[in-house]
Amino acid sequence: MTATSNGIDRIGDLRVGLVGAGGIAPVHAAGWSAIGASVQVFSHEGARELAAAYPMTVASSLGEMLRAVDVVDIVTPSHTHRSIALEAIAAGCHVICEKPLGSSVADAHEILTTAGARGVRVFPAHVVRYFPEYAAIREQIVAGRIGRLGILRFTRSGEAPRGKDWFFDERHGGGVVRDLMIHDLDQALWMAGEVVEVFGVQNPPAVDGIASAPVVAQAVLTHANGAISYLDAHWGPPGTAFRTTVSAFGEDGMLEHDSAHNHTSRVELAADAGDGYVPSTPGAVSPYELELRDFISAIGTGRVARVSPSDGAAAVALAEEVLQSIRTGEPVACQTDDVRLPSPRQAMAARP
Amino acid sequence: MSRSTAARPLRVAILSFAHGHAVSYARLLAARPDVELVTADPDGATSGGDALRGRALAEAIGVDYVDSYEAALKLKPDAVIVTSETAGHRELVERAVAAGADVLCEKPLATSMTDARAIVAAASASGSILMTAYPVRFSLAFQDALARVRRGELGEVLAIRGANNGKLPSDRGWFIEPDAAGGGALVDHVVHCAQLIDELLAETPHSVRAVDNAVFHARRAPRVETGGVVSLRYPSGVVAAIDCSWSWPDSAPNWGGLTLDVIGTKGSIHVAPFAQHVAGFDRDGAIWEDCGADLDEAMLDEFVAAVRAQRTPVPDGASGVRTLAIVDAALRSARAGGTPVSPARAS
Numbered sequence: 001m002t003a004t005s006n007g008i009d010r011i012g013d014l015r016v017g018l019v020g021a022g023g024i025a026p027v028h029a030a031g032w033s034a035i036g037a038s039v040q041v042f043s044h045e046g047a048r049e050l051a052a053a054y055p056m057t058v059a060s061s062l063g064e065m066l067r068a069v070d071v072v073d074i075v076t077p078s079h080t081h082r083s084i085a086l087e088a089i090a091a092g093c094h095v096i097c098e099k100p101l102g103s104s105v106a107d108a109h110e111i112l113t114t115a116g117a118r119g120v121r122v123f124p125a126h127v128v129r130y131f132p133e134y135a136a137i138r139e140q141i142v143a144g145r146i147g148r149l150g151i152l153r154f155t156r157s158g159e160a161p162r163g164k165d166w167f168f169d170e171r172h173g174g175g176v177v178r179d180l181m182i183h184d185l186d187q188a189l190w191m192a193g194e195v196v197e198v199f200g201v202q203n204p205p206a207v208d209g210i211a212s213a214p215v216v217a218q219a220v221l222t223h224a225n226g227a228i229s230y231l232d233a234h235w236g237p238p239g240t241a242f243r244t245t246v247s248a249f250g251e252d253g254m255l256e257h258d259s260a261h262n263h264t265s266r267v268e269l270a271a272d273a274g275d276g277y278v279p280s281t282p283g284a285v286s287p288y289e290l291e292l293r294d295f296i297s298a299i300g301t302g303r304v305a306r307v308s309p310s311d312g313a314a315a316v317a318l319a320e321e322v323l324q325s326i327r328t329g330e331p332v333a334c335q336t337d338d339v340r341l342p343s344p345r346q347a348m349a350a351r352p
Numbered sequence: 353m354s355r356s357t358a359a360r361p362l363r364v365a366i367l368s369f370a371h372g373h374a375v376s377y378a379r380l381l382a383a384r385p386d387v388e389l390v391t392a393d394p395d396g397a398t399s400g401g402d403a404l405r406g407r408a409l410a411e412a413i414g415v416d417y418v419d420s421y422e423a424a425l426k427l428k429p430d431a432v433i434v435t436s437e438t439a440g441h442r443e444l445v446e447r448a449v450a451a452g453a454d455v456l457c458e459k460p461l462a463t464s465m466t467d468a469r470a471i472v473a474a475a476s477a478s479g480s481i482l483m484t485a486y487p488v489r490f491s492l493a494f495q496d497a498l499a500r501v502r503r504g505e506l507g508e509v510l511a512i513r514g515a516n517n518g519k520l521p522s523d524r525g526w527f528i529e530p531d532a533a534g535g536g537a538l539v540d541h542v543v544h545c546a547q548l549i550d551e552l553l554a555e556t557p558h559s560v561r562a563v564d565n566a567v568f569h570a571r572r573a574p575r576v577e578t579g580g581v582v583s584l585r586y587p588s589g590v591v592a593a594i595d596c597s598w599s600w601p602d603s604a605p606n607w608g609g610l611t612l613d614v615i616g617t618k619g620s621i622h623v624a625p626f627a628q629h630v631a632g633f634d635r636d637g638a639i640w641e642d643c644g645a646d647l648d649e650a651m652l653d654e655f656v657a658a659v660r661a662q663r664t665p666v667p668d669g670a671s672g673v674r675t676l677a678i679v680d681a682a683l684r685s686a687r688a689g690g691t692p693v694s695p696a697r698a699s
Contacts, residue, residue: 150578151599155613199690201591204589216591216615227567232511234615236620240619252601253603254600254601330691330692
């Protein structure tokens with residue numbers, strides 16, 4: 001493809017570099033395959049296996065790959081997002097980055113300001129915005145269908161990630177709040193707007209920054225508009241089914257969704273030992289594919305994607321405030337995110 | 353009280369129809385051959401609200417009625433059920449136990465910790481049985497969850513999530529009068545989940561935090577909170593949250609519901625005592641036809657059995673005080689803008 005000043009002209013020419021080949025990589029790989037992009041993968045482990053399952057080639061080094069692609073899709077452990085993103089930005093690539101956008105607010109801001117200066121786009125991959133039920137609830141809220149919002153409830157549970165220490169290291173971007181609850185922190189912001197105060201609890205709490213599992217975190221957010229969001233994130237024992245629920249209650253009505261009641265298809269297999277970490281959405285278009293299509297279209301048109309760069313930073317900031325409340329036992333007043341980010345068009349104009 | 357009631361029907365008096373549950377209790381007790389029921393609702397005529405009250409209500413459901421509490425107590429009831437406005441519980445319980453009756457008191461026990469402690473003390477001083485009316489614990493779904501937790505099937509309990517949501521109680525205006533009810537949704541809908549958690553964990557929280565708002569039913573200009581979320585922390589490390597909001601619109605096909613999710617290290621249980629129903633549509637919209645067990649009936653069974661056996665009922669008065677302590681702390685926390693507070697001691 002050609003990355004002109006307008007972005008990407010033809011999807012068929014799109015060159016994508018996938019960095020990482022772990023748990024979330026297959027759904028991204030499937031999305032790219034459906035889009036028809038030309039994909040290279042680079043990973044310290046698992047690249048060959050992924051390339052055997054999806055149409056892609058294996059790159060021998062990150063640097064080599066960055067020279068050959070237009071868009072980099074980062075699906076690596078959270079604490080590596082910053083350095084890989086900065087390297088990709090320096091190479092002039094647009095960046096799609098799995099959540100959290102960075103291990104810290106500082107990391108997220110550095111990624112965004114560096115990308116702005118270099119004239120490339122950044123897309124935090126908050127995929128829940130592309131789950132049709134969540135999008136529909138948000139659309140109805142915005143349309144005023146249930147009136148002024150009073151209470152929102154979000155729950156998200158699945159089995160704890162297996163055998164990967166970084167997931168549990170709260171000092172370096174891990175933990176159930178930053179990895180799992182962050183989806184619903186983003187949803188709460190998307191549906192009910194700015195948050196002025198957060199309160200969080202977690203059991204068991206992290207010890208020396210290392211979380212254990214099974215674990216539950218609960219957070220209560222007070223929004224600037226007076227609405228209250230309650231969030232519950234749970235890494236359960238092996239075999240815990242992946243399940244999410246969302247309920248929005250307004251002055252004039254209520255809207256609810258429970259992923260366990262999705263009946264477009266129901267599969268029952270003997271001795272089904274499915275991985276409970278990543279949601280499966282049989283019977284519907286993959287939200288990951290919808291997400292990647294939106295990002296690519298946003299690059300092509302210069303418009304803002306459904307997830308903006310500052311949305312990614314805001315979710316990281318909120319997660320940090322929840323963690324601070326968990327540590328102190330006190331509510332935390334939220335800081336207004338005052339980092340000034342260039343608009344997509346300004347960023348494109350800055351592109352060398 | 354100590355007199356034997358084994359050979360005759362139990363004499364029960366229901367004092368006040370202010371709480372809608374009184375209607376359910378009256379119907380159920382009137383249908384029992386082992387109970388003689390009398391009712392009194394002297395304030396019914398002046399109560400305001402749209403609900404049928406007083407003698408008219410008693411006649412509508414076919415139960416005996418007298419015009420004053422004094423007249424009801426003069427009949428020497430073995431047991432009294434107090435279903436007045438919450439702020440009036442203390443006076444009626446004190447009069448009932450002074451007349452030698454055992455008491456089932458509607459929840460919450462009182463509008464203040466002072467009154468709640470006085471209610472328990474009065475019952476204790478006169479040797480009367482005191483039960484707090486918490487029907488949800490009698491659901492088989494909750495009993496099953498309780499047994500599984502006690503057997504350790506969930507491993508160690510990590511967290512509990514409760515939601516007790518519904519419509520605004522609309523035909524009885526005092527529910528949204530702070531003086532009569534003690535508060536709004538934080539009072540009416542925290543206690544049920546709090547009681548279930550109290551029984552599951554057998555410990556009391558050391559920290560309570562609440563935030564509230566008045567978005568729901570704002571057009572009726574309630575002077576109390578109509579929505580809120582309470583966070584509880586327990587000495588064992590367990591964390592719990594209760595959404596107590598009156599968040600269902602009047603158009604919903606049923607009153608609301610209650611769910612409790614208990615999450616442990618080895619698994620979790622979802623309890624939904626009011627989930628049994630059939631659904632459909634008629635000309636006016638959605639149908640929700642409840643077909644679950646009558647939890648009030650099971651609760652009255654326990655009360656009658658405890659009175660006959662002169663034993664402590666479950667849940668007892670102390671349970672009512674412990675759960676009110678959570679409500680009291682939640683109200684204090686919400687009024688302080690969400691500062692975590694310690695609950696008052698139960699005694």
